[in-house]
Amino acid sequence: MQTNKLKIIPLGGLGEFGMNCLALQWEDDILVIDAGLMFPESELLGVDIVVPDITYLVENKEKIRAIVLTHGHEDHIGGLPWILSEIKVPVYATEFTLAYVEGKLEEHHLLDETELIEIAPKQKFTIGPFIIEPIRVTHSLVDCVALAVETPVGIVIHTGDFKIDLSPLDDHAFDLHTFAEYGKRGVLALLQDSTNVERPGYTPSERAVRPRLDEIFSRARKKLFFSCFSSSIYRIRIAMELAREHKRKVCIIGRSMVESTEIAQDLGYLDVPTGLVINPGQMKDYPVDQLMVLISGTQGEPMSALSRAAVDNHKHARVDKGDTVVLSSRIIPGNEKGIFRVIDHLYRRDANVIYDDGSHGLIHVSGHGSQEEMRLLINLVKPKFFIPVHGDYRYLRRHAQIAMETGSVEHAIVIEDGDVLELDRDDARKIDKVTAGRVLIDSGSSIDVVEDLVIRDRRILSEDGIVLAILAINKRTGIVERTPEVVMRGFAAGDITEEARMCVMKTLDSLSGEEKTDYGMVKEKVRVDLKRLIQKSTGRRPLIMPVILEI
Known part of the structure; x- marks a missing residue:
């Protein structure tokens, strides 16, 4: 037995x-x-x-x-x-x-x-x-x-x-x-x-999105931005085929999107005709109604290509009045805030934004x-x-x-x-x-296990300390009302407090007025720049918490 x-x-x-x-x-x-x-x-x-x-x-x-x-x-x-x-x-x-x-x-x-x-x-x-x-x-x-x-x-x-x-x-x-x-x-x-x-x-076939996307392509009169998950090879293929049919050149922007399309092309899952894809620097050489930008950032990630383009802070991807932006993906629960923040910014640019809200027909399955x-x-x-x-x-x-x-x-x-x-x-x-x-996991420079969140925060606070960057921003205008305060506790910061304050000011000065109204992006940029300065100056990795006070 x-x-x-x-x-x-x-x-x-x-x-x-x-x-x-x-x-x-x-x-x-x-x-x-x-x-x-x-x-x-x-x-x-x-x-x-x-x-x-x-x-x-x-x-x-x-x-x-x-x-x-x-x-x-x-x-x-x-x-x-x-x-x-x-x-x-x-x-x-x-x-x-x-x-x-x-x-x-x-x-x-x-x-x-x-x-x-x-x-x-x-x-x-x-x-x-x-x-x-x-x-x-x-x-x-x-x-x-x-x-x-x-x-x-x-x-x-x-x-x-x-x-x-x-x-x-x-x-x-x-x-x-x-x-x-x-x-x-x-x-x-x-x-x-x-x-x-x-x-x-039943869940519809991937082919089911093509008729609605074809209609969107035919109606777009200026640049067309198309965003989906970079792993959605079928969706990328449909977008590229429609771009060719509607006589648009394709520009691919965003690291994950570039990597995925290269892999899919190498393995035969994307058949890209010669001359269809152009480099970002070539976009200025074509009329706006002959361009499709395949761009990453469909979930509203703060530093993604689409998020930066939405606040006019991307070197190549610029969203102008009358452009069409298609978000061909579902809204993953938990990401709503970031996605709708990006959509708001796109509307501020007078773009025609099409996303999966149930009223635009089938643009995602x-x-x-x-x-x-x-x-x-x-x-x-x-x-x-x-x-x-x-x-x-x-x-x-x-x-x-x-x-x-x-x-x-x-x-x-x-x-x-x-x-x-x-x-x-x-x-x-x-x-x-x-x-x-x-x-x-904190995967900064190596794979560091965060055994317990409380223990981790206590360890950081005891060994590397905490930095508070306090920013007073006018809610209506986005203007920084007074010089930021930087408070450092729990580590030997030497005399870099003033340097840190100047770093925050420099970061804020580099933001556009619209970016300053996007508190998620403000906090992330301040945190990253302060982290870089403090690590370089002291070798420490303190807990950095930007705090925004709305005036």
Whole structure:
């Protein structure tokens, strides 16, 4: 009789959106699926990224055979440098995902010491006791796969992020046939993406945005700025095709957008005709009705290209009266304030701003399947056990409910980060809990773990001190009413207080009147410039808090 059991141990992504990471363990062999991050909430001051607590992996590092990635979004690959700095194992991913991973690892000086292995749909490979077949799925990014993992007790399928698009732009359709074949063979457990579980019906194909975007292009009379996620290769491809059809040259602005389009072009996902793309410096050589600017910053990030262009502070991207600005992405919860701040600035420039507010027609579609797609896949796979993944707890519970309603699932099991789910051919039950949670990272010059926010702030205050930059700004005019006060406590600042005050004044003088009304940008620029001055002068990294008093 079979006495050994398979363990499924989620370390991130079950109970929150982001930092997806899950371990499959059979005896002394562990396979890790995905290694994501999430971005911090606004109250996590001084934190750059949030990654899963990998204490369990570190404690069992000799058992880990590999990390396998489903696709290249940050919530699935962003934690790789953090994990690989602790654990040296091979990384398996598709060609496009590996291109993103290479750039990320090179940035953290981990590329030379990491073995990267390319995988492809329908090509099985073996890691320890696991036989893995990648299955083509469609998503908002290209080259995405689900993973069918053959274990000694049965087949486990992890969908990764998916929607069922049977007519994607690259003609690599969702592989329903292979999922159905596994359903006929018998599947022990299905782990399915829960992101859109609250949305009824089906998620439209990526092609569905083209008619509305075509209409926008045809009506634009001056420059057209197009912003989307830099990883949305399908959307970028549609924008470039429409630019060519409407006889517009394309200028690409923003580091992430430039990198993504270069990778997509190199790997054949973007076919860019010669002469279509111009350098930013060439924009002045063309009439305004013959230009499309592909620009990053769709989520209102304070120092992104679009945010700077919105306040007329970008070297090349200038938004003028009558220009059209399209934000072809969803508003991620938590980013509303920054996005609407940018939109306000764009309206001040008399631009025609089109964003996903429900009234402009379809300019964005989700990359995640809705309820009917979830039901379709469940009915094809017919798993014995169903395990929802990716999402807040209420999403997981709702997803389990939908799975049971299909009648194709024997048991739906909701687990969270740290739970140990043990399975054999007949039974599945939670038996234990391992260390799990969030690790806060300050990725300034190196990867520094913020073990606890309070402890971190106390350490900074005790060792490096605090700097308060107090700015009195007229709410109506944006004018700085009096010389800024700079208060330094907790470190030997020498005689740089006056120098710091002059630094703040210089920063404020460099801002336009409109920028001064954008307190998010004011605070960030003051903080960055003060940090640079203080580090150079004293070697310290104090907690810097710009405070704006509205007069």
